[in-house]
Amino acid sequence: MLRAFSNQFRIVIERFLPNAFIFAILLTFITLIMGMIFTDSSLLNMTEHWYSGFWNFLAFTTQMILILITGYALVKAPPVEKLLIRVASKPKSQKSALIATILVAAAAGYLSWGLGFVLGALFAIEVAKRVPQADFRILIAAAYTSVIAILPASITLTAPLLVNTPDHSLEDAIGLIPLSQTIFSPTMLLAAGVGLVIIILAYLKMMPKKEDVIPFNHQENGEVVNTKKIVPHTAAEKMNNSKIINYALVALGVLWLVMYVIQNGFNLELNILNFAFIILGLALHGSPSSYINAITDGMPSAGGILLQFPFYGGIMGMMAGSGLISIIAQAFVSVSNEFTFPVLSFLAAAIVNIFVPSAGGQWQVQGPIMIEAIQTFNLHPSVVVNTVSMGDTVTNLLQPFFALPALGLARLELKDIWGYCLVSMVLLLIVNAIIVTVVPLIF
Helix, strand or coil, X not given: CHHHHHXXXXXXXXXXXXXXXXXXXXXXHHHHXXXXXXXCCCHHHHHHHHHHHXXXXXXXXXXXXXXXXXXXXXXXXXXXXXXXXXXXXCCCCHHHHHHHHHHHHHHHHHHCHHHHHHHHHHHHHHHXXXXXXXXXXXXXXXXXXXXXXXXXXXXXXXXHHHCCCCCCCCHHHHCCXXXXXXXXXXXXXXXXXXXXXXXXXXXXXXXXXXXXXXXXXXXXXXXXXXXXXXXXXXXXXXXXXXXXXXXXXXXXXXXXHHHHHHHHCCCCCHXXXXXXXXXXXXXXXXCHHHHHHHHHHHHHHXXXXXXXXXXXXXXXXXXXXXXXXXXXXHHHHHCCCCCCHHHHHHHHXXXXXXXXXXXXXXXXXXXXXXXXXXXXXXXXXXHHHHHHHHHHHHHHHCCCHHHHHHHHHHXXXXXXXXXXXXXXXXXXXXXXXXXXXXXXXXX
C-alpha cells in the first residue's frame, strides 16, 4: 500500500510544485498584499519595509552556509571518506542497504544537519555501488528522510541554537533558552526516536520489487577522479600543503574550544559549532590546501541559502514594519487555548515552511508571531521553539530546498525521490502532532 501511495504522490507533486526560490518570491508578494489589505500601509510603505529588512540576516546567512559546507568538507576528509567506504561495504541486500543508509545518515544528521544531508547522500552512493539489487532512488530518499526524522534532536537544529545564542533577535522578549528545554527535552527526543523508527518501517514497506529496481550507474557518477599525488616544489606550494602551519592552527583552535568549555560548559550555539567543524575539518584534511579545496567543492550546494535569505529578511521587514505580526498573533490566539496551542503552532509552522524553506528564515518570520501569541497562555517560550522547529522540519520532505545538495551529488531529479518523501511526511506529521499534544501534559 505504501509503495502505491509513494508512486501516486510523485506523479501529482512533480506537476505542481515550483522550486524554492519561486516560493520565496510568492511569499514576498503575499506578504506585501496582506500588509496593504490588513494594515494602513501603502505600496510605498510596504516597499520601504521590504528593503529595510532585506539585509538583516547577513550574519545568520553566513552561519547557515558554514554549517552546510563545513559538513561537506568534513565528509570529504580522507579518514572520514575511507571509513565511509568501509561501512558501505557491509550491506549485502536491499533491506540491509536501506537500514544502514538510514542509520548512518541519521547519526550524521544528529551531529549536523548539513553533515547529515551530505554524508547521507555520499554513503547512499557508496552503498548503491556495492549492492546492485538495491534501488538507488530509494536509498537517496531514505538518506534524506532519516535526517529530517532525527532533526528534532539534532545538536545543530537552528531555532534552539539561535535562542541560546547571546544577542539573538528575541532575547529581550524571551531571554536565553537552554538546550535542556529544547533539543534535549522529552518532546524533541521522543519525536526524533519515534520518527526514526517509523521511517525505517515505512521504507522497508516501500522497497521496490525486484523487477522495478533501478541500480546505481557504475560510471563514477559523472565525477572525474584524480589519483595523481601532487608533490609541492615551490615555497608557495610547500606553505599551501604545510602540516606544521595546519596543525598549529588546529592547536590554537582546540585551545580556544577547551577554554570555552571550561568557562561556559557544553553550551552549544551556532558560532561555536561552526568553529568546531572548521577546526575538526582542518585536522582531518591535514593541510590548508586540501581543506580549502573541499570547501570550494561544497560551495555550490549553498547557493540557494545565499540567494534566498535576503528575501526572508525582506519578508520579515514587511511583517514587522506594517504590524502584520501583531495582527496574525491575535488571530492565532483567538482559535487557540493552552491545550491546542502546541499542535496548532506545529501545523502552522509546517505550512509556513512550504513557503520559507529554511529553519533560520522561518524562525525569523514566524518566531516573533508565536512568541507574542503565547503571552496569552500559561506556556513556556520553549513550547514555541520546539513546535515551530518540528513543524519546520517535517515539510522539508515536501519543499525541495534542502534536498537539492543530495540530488546534485546523486545526479538524480526531484521526481525520483518525491513519492517516498511525501509518504514519510504524512507519517511524521501524524506522529509529531500527537507528540506535541500529549507529551507536554505528561512532563
